[in-house]
Amino acid sequence: MTTVQVRYIVNDVDAAIEFYTRHLGFTEVMHPSPNFAMLNRGDLRLVLSQPGGQTVGGGSALVDGRVPQPGGWNRFAVEVPDLPDKVAQLRAAGVTLRSDIIPGVGGNQVLVEDPSGNPIELFQPLRSEARLSS
Amino acid sequence: MPADPLDALRLPTVPIEPRSEFADGLLRQMQSVDAPPRRTTPTIRYFVTDLDEAVQFYQQQLGFELELQPNPVFAMLYRGDLRLLLSVPGAHQGGHTLSDGSVPAPGGWNRILIQVENLDATLEALHRAGVHFLDEQPSGVTVRQVLLADPSGNPIELFEPARGYHERTR
Numbered sequence: 001m002t003t004v005q006v007r008y009i010v011n012d013v014d015a016a017i018e019f020y021t022r023h024l025g026f027t028e029v030m031h032p033s034p035n036f037a038m039l040n041r042g043d044l045r046l047v048l049s050q051p052g053g054q055t056v057g058g059g060s061a062l063v064d065g066r067v068p069q070p071g072g073w074n075r076f077a078v079e080v081p082d083l084p085d086k087v088a089q090l091r092a093a094g095v096t097l098r099s100d101i102i103p104g105v106g107g108n109q110v111l112v113e114d115p116s117g118n119p120i121e122l123f124q125p126l127r128s129e130a131r132l133s134s
Numbered sequence: 135m136p137a138d139p140l141d142a143l144r145l146p147t148v149p150i151e152p153r154s155e156f157a158d159g160l161l162r163q164m165q166s167v168d169a170p171p172r173r174t175t176p177t178i179r180y181f182v183t184d185l186d187e188a189v190q191f192y193q194q195q196l197g198f199e200l201e202l203q204p205n206p207v208f209a210m211l212y213r214g215d216l217r218l219l220l221s222v223p224g225a226h227q228g229g230h231t232l233s234d235g236s237v238p239a240p241g242g243w244n245r246i247l248i249q250v251e252n253l254d255a256t257l258e259a260l261h262r263a264g265v266h267f268l269d270e271q272p273s274g275v276t277v278r279q280v281l282l283a284d285p286s287g288n289p290i291e292l293f294e295p296a297r298g299y300h301e302r303t304r
Contacts (some may be wrong), residue, residue, distance in 0.1 A: 004216040005247035007291060042174035043215055047247070062269045062281070072242020073223070073230075074288060074299070077177040093199035099232045111232075118244055121179060 005045045006076050007058050009068045010116040013037050017046050019114050023095060024078055027106050035059055044076060070116035083124035139188065148285065179219040181230070181240045182286040185209055191285050195265055240286035249257050253278050253294035 010016040017037050020026040026039040026046060035050035036057065049058035051068045061067045080086045083101060087110055090097065098111035098119055109124040115130065152210040179184035182188035187210050192198035198211040198218060207229060223229050223238040230238045250256045253272060257280065260267075264284055268289055279293040 003214055005249075006176075006178060007245055007247055009243045027302070037291075039232060042176070044174065044176035057273070057275050060273065068243040070243070070245055073238035074178070074180045074240070074242055074244050077219075078180060079174070102230070105228065123177075 004043060005047060006118075007047045007049060007117050008114070009047050009051055009059060009070045010118065011050065011070060012115060013048050013050050015115040019095075020046065020048075023090060023093065023112075024120065041078070050053070070114075070118045072120060073119060075111070075119040075121050077109075077121040077123045080122050080124055083122060086122060093121065142261065146274060175217050177217040177219060178246050179221060180284070180286075181223045181238045182220050182288070183219060183222065183240060184285060185222050187285045192218065192220075195260060195263055196290070213248070218246070229283045240284075240288050243289060245281070245289040245291050247279075247291045247293055250292050250294055253280070253292060256292060 008016070013031070013035060017028055017031065017039065020039055020041075022029060024041065026041045029038040029040050029045070031037040036059075037048045039046045039048065040119070047058060051059040052061075059068055087097065087101060090112060096113040096117075098113050099109075101108050101110050104126075106127050107123050109121050109123045112120045112122055160231040180188075180192075184202070185206060189200055189203060189211065192211050192213075193200060196213065198213045201210040201212050201217075203209040205228070207224070207226055209220045211218045211220065221228060221230055221238070222233070223240075225231050225237075246302050257272075258269065260282065265287075268283050270282075272280055272294075274293065274296065276296055276299040277293040278296050279291055282290050282292065284290060
């Protein structure tokens with residue numbers, strides 16, 4: 001059973017589904033309404049919500065009137081076996097990269113943006129204990 | 135050596151070729167860099183301004199366990215299968231400042247979702263603990279959900295399944 005869920009706010013759910021399934025290995029679980037979709041990747045579930053319009057659900061405005069927006073810096077991480085290769089693939093496909101490859105302690109990473117500008121961290125571990133998968 | 139009497143009952147072994155579509159599909163899956171690994175640890179990174187305060191918050195209010203806190207700007211916590219990385223942004227190593235100088239910040243709207251058994255009881259406990267809510271009136275379609283904030287203002291969504299909630303099992 002998928003137990004970990006993350007919600008991303010997106011401006012265009014269809015464009016987001018296309019992005020996450022084509023470039024990052026997600027599969028669509030459901031897309032029951034134009035402003036909501038649920039995707040899975042391994043044990044991670046990503047729910048996509050489009051802001052505005054509705055009064056309930058993940059994209060709805062707060063009681064104080066604030067409307068959710070895409071963006072920010074908080075993100076989920078996706079492990080890739082070959083970061084330079086993946087970066088080259090994404091660049092060729094016209095995907096926006098927010099950063100270059102950043103060397104880190106446990107591994108190297110790069111920040112990719114979905115069509116709404118939400119960050120996704122691509123991560124290639126350099127130490128076995130930093131691996132996200134087994 | 136006498137023949138095994140059971141041989142008369144055994145079906146003959148007929149070699150078959152695997153369907154080529156099946157074999158091709160399997161090969162593609164194995165070779166694809168996009169294919170998710172068999173077992174992954176879903177990992178989320180949140181930026182926080184005060185690491186100790188954040189670690190304490192996630193441990194005490196939301197049931198996370200501290201896995202490691204090797205330096206003053208990074209901690210790793212677990213809650214079930216979820217791995218939460220907390221980073222203090224800045225110019226220091228591990229501060230995630232980009233080469234163009236942009237510095238990450240807490241906040242935004244993207245968030246982790248945590249399923250709870252009894253939302254009302256959880257809310258009451260969090261209220262007593264003085265936790266800040268972004269939206270505390272439960273709403274939702276097939277869940278009842280609220281949005282709270284960690285001490286740095288990062289959103290966390292709590293939800294309790296309601297009528298019509300769908301969970302795919304495997």
